[in-house]
Amino acid sequence: MTVEEGKQKFIESWGKMASDWGINRTMAQVHALLLIAPEPMTADQVMEHLNISRGNANMNLRALLDWGLVHKQLKAGERKEYFYAEKDMWTVVRQIMIHRKKRELEPMLKVLDEVANVEATCPESESFTEVVKDIRLFSNKANQTLDALIKSDANWFTNVFLHMVR
Amino acid sequence: MTVEEGKQKFIESWGKMASDWGINRTMAQVHALLLIAPEPMTADQVMEHLNISRGNANMNLRALLDWGLVHKQLKAGERKEYFYAEKDMWTVVRQIMIHRKKRELEPMLKVLDEVANVEATCPESESFTEVVKDIRLFSNKANQTLDALIKSDANWFTNVFLHMVR
DNA sequence: CTGAATTTTCAGAAGTTTTTGAAAACAAAA
């Protein structure tokens, strides 16, 4: 396999995996492209390399900036913006956790809190309140774990792994 | 809020969250419905409750069985199949981990292995092989952690949490 | 077997998400 083929394959499969995870395929491909680029790239280079339109490139670069997975670089004397990816995997994962926790886990917790206050009068509702209580407990634990995880450093992962298999 | 409103809200937001995670919204709603149902339900009851077609109900019940999140129950003297949800949250999460690890993480690991063997001749490919090596290390660690996690019991979560915030 | 109840399938319809590309907005240089 040549380097070019390898890059191609990497970008493709990074995009595929991301779309399984509810993340736009193109956004992930742009990320992958910048991850393996030796130098920061312009929007035009991204468009050309991935064969996507200007609008698409712009939107996804913007989203990646917003997620903190890509950064801007301005070169002195140039008007074009250059983009480069955050390459530290631990930081990448942390940014994704922050973003998705806020967007997805927190609203769910809010609903669980609301719904837990249902008057459990009829016996028919027993099952409901019990399941909700259970999920609520679990989700709160997940939320706290994520909080701690986000604050921790790259070694945490290894530490937990060792702790777990021990 | 009445019990009925609560159930409604729960089903809706469970579906919403799932679709953020690349899981079919209806599949998650069927799961939510069965989670809070006091008794096993037939396909007809599911259809009626969620206002979906027979085909849709059938497909999603099938998928849930396949993911191990819902089980079948046959009642003596009845031809209809009854369905009930796996209610233990730890088991639910474990089943999801097993399924997604196989479908999503493992193919990525395979690609990373292949791609890591690219001949790093030109200096241009330095950046590529380095990033790939990094991601590969990280993903393998994640994979091992998941394996251990899948084998472990419900207390693991609490244990790790205590270990982490300590 | 036969026939009624039930489940499964799948082609086309409906719905949703992503992409395009041209026009508008913006920003720096002349």
Added chain:
DNA sequence: TTTTGTTTTCAAAAACTTCTGAAAATTCAG
């Protein structure tokens, strides 16, 4: 101020996913 290079926006088109419903297949009791 005007020109030129660059980024942003957004309505419409394309692509993709999910859902429907009727027909086919299956299952089981009689």
